[in-house]
Each structure stands twice: as C-alpha cells, then as structure tokens.
Amino acid sequence: MSGMNILPEEFFKEDTVKVAQRLLGKVLVHNLPEGVSMGKIVETEAYLSKDDPACHASRGKTKRNEAMFGPAGMAYVYLIYGMYYCFNVVTREEGVGEAVLIRALEPLEGIQHMHQRRGTSKVLNLTNGPAKLCQAMGINKEHNGISLLNSNLTILDSQEKPRIQSSPRIGIKTGVDLMLRFYAAENPYVSASISRKTFEK
DNA sequence: GGTGGGATTAGCT
C-alpha cells in the first residue's frame, strides 16, 4: 500500500523551510511495547543556521545542541523549562545545524495510551503543543540523537497535501519577524496559544 | 473567555 513508507534521508536533507512545509500531513510513529502510537503532523517550525538567533545552533555546537549538527533524519530532543521535552528532526547536511520543530499532531492511533501518558481526558489537548505531543507519544531525552530512518520512532510518508499557512514562531524572543511557523489550515489540533486570533484576524 | 504566575532542571555565561 502506498504512503506507508518511512521517509528517507533525502527527504530531510533538503532546504529546512521546504522540509518544514512538506512534513505537514506526514505521520509520526512510535512503536512501543504497549502498542503503537501515531499522529499526523499539523504544525512545524523551521530553525536555521544563518541569521536566526532563535536557533539553538546559532552560537555553535554545545553538549546540549550536538544532535542538531548530526545527519539529516536524526532526532534532536531537548529539555525545556526544566520539565518538558521538545522534538525536532535534523535537516540538511551533517554539521550545518538546522532542524524542524514538530509543534502539533492530530492523534491517529494509540489514543488510549496518549491519554494515559498525558493524564487528560480531552482529545484536543493531547498533542496540540510541542511538549504535549512528546508526552503523548512517549518521546523523551532517550530519543535525542537517534535516527528516525531505522528505529522504533519514525515518520511515514503520506499523499496528503494540506493547505499550508504560516506565521512567526511561538515562544521565542529573537527572530520573531521571520515567518517560519507552518501549520495545516483549519486543523483543530494546531497549538492553542496563538494561531487564529493574532494572525488570521 | 482571557491572563498572570509558578513549576523545575541542565547547561551556558
């Protein structure tokens, strides 16, 4: 059946903005002992190596951001605010230091497990934020630096082509003028805080 | 419906 293939390295090696846009509609899959969890990617942000002070890689390689300089298709997972994780996919050539932050998913499978891991009864609140989706999908620091090309955490291809909208990125203090956030139009699972009010009014 | 503050930790400066 078409559309069930794992995205290959070449997909992630491209221009980071293009990858961020093309990831919308693709399916993040985590195979766990208790069962598989899957969600359709509906919101992303691009982080660039040049002229982007908001990018973790902008001040060179450190222990924290090391995975961001890895090969295309590597996972970059970091701890934020001392208690949450955010999940990125590394893009371009090894050593460049660019990535796409996955900001929201539409839950597809393993929803009962997501409820358990999140501790919420509302489906809309399972994966509509970068730290929420990590908790729902069971993604944590152990996934930092692993390959999404051949592990139990992968991204599947899909023929879906959602209508794409863009905005500034969320939660950053620098680089706010750049339109590097992308999301599927009219999808209820895009992260709550901004989307409609500020930019679609 | 909207807002303001607290939680909590590793790594940078």
Place this chain on the structure above:
DNA sequence: GCTAATCCCACCA
C-alpha cells in the same frame, strides 16, 4: 546565577 523553541491552574470577567 539565570534563563529557556512550555504547560497548567487559579483567578477574574
């Protein structure tokens, strides 16, 4: 010491 690509809850309207 201070901050961070966030989330949640209490409180006000």
